[in-house]
Amino acid sequence: MEKPGHAPEIAGGMASPSDYIALLKPRVMSLVVFTALVGLVRAPDHVHPVIAFTAILCIAVGAGAAGALNMWWDADIDAIMSRTRKRPIPAGRVTPKEALAFGMTLACFSVGVLGLLVNALSAALLAFTIFFYVVIYTMWLKRSTSQNIVIGGLAGALPPMVAWAAASGSVSLESVLLVAIIFFWTPPHFWALALYRADDYARAGVPMLPVTAGPDETRRQILLYTLFLAPLAFVPVLLGYAGIAYAIVSAVTGAGMIWLAVAVYRQRTGDEAVRAARRLFGFSILYLFLLFATLLVEAVIPGI
Incomplete structure (x- = not known):
């Protein structure tokens, strides 16, 4: 697995809050949150509203972390593609190191809080989802096979199961x-x-x-x-x-x-x-x- 060539480092400090929000891929996050909410509500066990909110928040943050890490790794190809070249990293508003630190912090936070406050199974599934999207899809499949979307799509499909596990402790x-x-x-x-x-x-x-x-x-x-x-x-x-x-x-x-x-x-x-x-x-x-x-x-x- 070869590390792609990222855009040259910039001085930093040019990013606005909206740039960091963009790193989270909010449109993708909204779909993740919605499908996770359905999984949470459809689960057979009643869940306390505070636990439900915590679970959805952690899943949303985990999805955002995966998005930020995806943009960190893909900064080189994002700079080439017309639909992505204005993203914060190729546009020079966020450095790759800042995006990496941001994504890793959010990933650790989301999995840790979900494990501590909800249950271990949902945290493990969330950790696997982030790992699958960042490592299996972004770093490996996306640049190596035309089946990238087919296999990599599992990461985007898992949030309802994560939420279901958060509510019931099982799948x-x-x-x-x-x-x-x-x-x-x-x-x-x-x-x-x-x-x-x-x-x-x-x-x-x-x-x-x-x-x-x-x-x-x-x-x-x-x-x-x-x-x-x-x-x-x-x-x-x-x-x-x-x-x-x-x-x-x-x-x-x-x-x-x-x-x-x-x-x-x-x-x-x-x-x-x-x-x-x-x-x-x-x-x-x-x-x-x-x-x-x-x-x-x-x-x-x-x-x-």
Whole structure:
């Protein structure tokens, strides 16, 4: 595992609070917090509000730590890619050493507090999640294989299980299902983005699937994963973990995902191909949000 070449060190002291917030990847963090909240609420055991708040806070901080460490390691390629070159490190507002110290401090804090105030299992799962995202995905898979998103997606899928363990002290089939839904959602979501950002990834030397296998194979893989994802997302209904509201939302939005994935598969050239990929990328975010929001509402308002 070879350390990438980072941008030259800067004097420091140029960063504002917003730069450190940017290091946390707040948009990613918000998704992590939301899916973790669903895992916490869906867990079978009642949890004290203070413990619940502590667990969610630690998971959020842990996600932010992983984001900061990701930006520290990827500063060299972030400086090349158009969508990331304005991030705090390549823009010269935060030094790599500052980002590393910031990320490591947050990682140790989040895991330590979760272990001391909640339970050891959730802390161990959070530590594994951070390790997997930073070391397995960022440092190894991202630059070495086109399956980086497939395998690395596990890190982004684990927060509901971490929260479930925080509430119950254990894991269960339902928490595994929540992880599986996010895990299989990740490839079509990110590959849709990669289809219209392929030049960026190629310029940075990141072997995303459109770069290594071409856009047509990427479209085929998007369709295959989506055809698996839609029925998988309906499994909680079949196992009695979700109600009629979730069944309707899962069926309708799953059909929408498949329809958009088919459109991506069929539209292969010109601006229409780019628009199809953008539509799938945007809708995939809404899709995951609606699934988990419905699970949350069903837990808060039983019988709907």
